[in-house]
Amino acid sequence: MATLTAVRPAFGGFSFDNCKRNAVLEVEASKVGCSVPAARKTGTTICGVVFKDGVVLGADTRATEGMIVADKNCSKIHYISPNIYCCGAGTAADTEMTTQLISSNLELHSLSTGRLPRVATANRMLKQMLFRYQGYIGAALVLGGVDCNGPHLYSIYPHGSTDKLPYVTMGSGSLAAMAVFEDRYKPDMEEDAAKQLVRDAIAAGIFNDLGSGSNIDLCVITKSKVNYIRPHDEANKKGVRVTELEALKL
Amino acid sequence: MLGFMRGQPLLSTVIHREKMAAAPVMMPYFGQQISSKSDLVPDWTRQEVSTGTTIMAVEYDGGVVIGADSRTTTGAYIANRVTDKLTRIHNKIYCCRSGSAADTQAIAEIVAYQLGFHSIELDEPPLVETAANLFRASCYRYREELTAGILVAGWDKRKGGQVYSVPIGGMLVRQPVSVGGSGSTYIYGFMDANYKPGMNKEQCMELTAAALSLAMERDGSSGGVVRLASISEEGVERRVILGNQLPKFSTH
Numbered sequence: 001m002a003t004l005t006a007v008r009p010a011f012g013g014f015s016f017d018n019c020k021r022n023a024v025l026e027v028e029a030s031k032v033g034c035s036v037p038a039a040r041k042t043g044t045t046i047c048g049v050v051f052k053d054g055v056v057l058g059a060d061t062r063a064t065e066g067m068i069v070a071d072k073n074c075s076k077i078h079y080i081s082p083n084i085y086c087c088g089a090g091t092a093a094d095t096e097m098t099t100q101l102i103s104s105n106l107e108l109h110s111l112s113t114g115r116l117p118r119v120a121t122a123n124r125m126l127k128q129m130l131f132r133y134q135g136y137i138g139a140a141l142v143l144g145g146v147d148c149n150g151p152h153l154y155s156i157y158p159h160g161s162t163d164k165l166p167y168v169t170m171g172s173g174s175l176a177a178m179a180v181f182e183d184r185y186k187p188d189m190e191e192d193a194a195k196q197l198v199r200d201a202i203a204a205g206i207f208n209d210l211g212s213g214s215n216i217d218l219c220v221i222t223k224s225k226v227n228y229i230r231p232h233d234e235a236n237k238k239g240v241r242v243t244e245l246e247a248l249k250l
Numbered sequence: 251m252l253g254f255m256r257g258q259p260l261l262s263t264v265i266h267r268e269k270m271a272a273a274p275v276m277m278p279y280f281g282q283q284i285s286s287k288s289d290l291v292p293d294w295t296r297q298e299v300s301t302g303t304t305i306m307a308v309e310y311d312g313g314v315v316i317g318a319d320s321r322t323t324t325g326a327y328i329a330n331r332v333t334d335k336l337t338r339i340h341n342k343i344y345c346c347r348s349g350s351a352a353d354t355q356a357i358a359e360i361v362a363y364q365l366g367f368h369s370i371e372l373d374e375p376p377l378v379e380t381a382a383n384l385f386r387a388s389c390y391r392y393r394e395e396l397t398a399g400i401l402v403a404g405w406d407k408r409k410g411g412q413v414y415s416v417p418i419g420g421m422l423v424r425q426p427v428s429v430g431g432s433g434s435t436y437i438y439g440f441m442d443a444n445y446k447p448g449m450n451k452e453q454c455m456e457l458t459a460a461a462l463s464l465a466m467e468r469d470g471s472s473g474g475v476v477r478l479a480s481i482s483e484e485g486v487e488r489r490v491i492l493g494n495q496l497p498k499f500s501t502h
Binding site for chain 1: 322350395
């Protein structure tokens with residue numbers, strides 16, 4: 001089973017040497033009155049839907065660090081291959097690096113096979129990596145794309161399980177988004193209807209979930225082209241500052 | 251911080267270790283202490299994804315009938331309401347998965363690979379007992395790390411229809427009828443009363459559909475649609491029974 005893919009050798013998962021050190025630091029820090037920085041996570045709404053000619057992926061653009069918004073306009077739809085994109089929820093670093101690693105390996109695989117990569121291949125690579133790390137890589141992904149077998153959509157959980165479905169949502173705002181999908185999804189929608197549905201689902205997540213916010217990014221993937229619309233919708237526009245005099249007139 | 255998400259998908263089984271008693275969450279929650287503050291994230295996001303399940307397999311003369319519900323949960327949220335828990339391992343060998351969704355998917359894919367390779371070497375369709383032993387080998391070796399309760403069922407030329415049960419812990423036993431998953435506890439009595447050796451395929455299908463409906467009615471972690479499949483020399487025939495078409499039993 002020789003393979004040309006250059007994968008990082010699996011040398012035994014995480015090293016927990018720093019955990020004791022971190023625990024001591026946390027105690028010391030609280031004694032002085034400071035707190036240790038929290039990992040930046042994307043409290044998120046991401047979703048995807050399969051329509052007649054392809055898939056539409058959607059995501060909000062808020063990245064949070066605890067209760068603070070760390071990035072008001074971060075990009076959660078990651079490139080995997082020309083025909084495959086992946087939305088990521090969870091720990092921002094984990095989703096970023098995982099998608100980049102699989103993208104790199106998939107490109108090598110595609111050169112080796114001489115064919116456009118398949119969504120199922122990307123799914124296998126992602127799930128096998130996440131399972132190997134037993135859930136410690138906090139990446140929950142919505143993987144979508146169009147290949148020789150048509151459009152495909154997968155949801156991938158941090159522990160390595162996947163579901164292949166016509167519509168999926170992930171992230172802290174997933175319940176709000178799923179409510180919209182369960183109400184209005186129909187098989188074989190047109191592109192505009194699908195875009196509107198995804199936009200509404202993400203909007204539901206943005207307005208009803210504290211961890212999601214800012215703008216709505218869409219990515220429409222069809223057999224012939226990919227349309228990465230960033231932003232598709234500015235759901236939260238920053239207010240314009242007015243002087244007291246002008247405010248009184250309003 | 252892993253606040254965002256709905257935890258790990260599980261197919262919840264009947265667990266005889268006390269720590270995993272009734273709840274659909276199978277895995278003890280270790281390691282992810284950083285995210286103990288909920289702030290932006292609701293509780294169910296931290297649960298492992300479980301297929302809170304009812305699965306069943308029955309032998310008849312000439313083949314087997316297998317069935318499962320279609321619910322995957324993460325805590326109290328249903329992550330997938332149309333799951334297919336009847337996973338193809340080989341042309342005439344299927345497995346029913348219960349326990350952690352990630353664990354069972356990974357094991358099933360590994361065994362499918364091993365069995366496919368073995369079948370090519372043999373230049374013959376593989377035996378159901380071989381598939382069952384491959385499952386048992388993985389489930390027993392990694393018993394401390396895994397939560398997987400699996401029913402292996404299929405047809406081969408040597409022994410016809412066979413059902414093998416590989417529960418949590420990695421035991422292997424052949425049984426004419428077997429049920430599994432968190433919902434199975436509600437139908438042991440029904441099975442003991444209603445299963446008779448020598449039933450034909452249609453009777454087995456009806457028995458399985460009825461048993462699964464009863465379990466899905468009572469077990470919160472089982473539900474959705476009933477997926478059935480029959481495997482025989484002729485091949486594999488799959489059926490889906492939607493929620494409103496399920497056999498009805500009312501107590502009031």
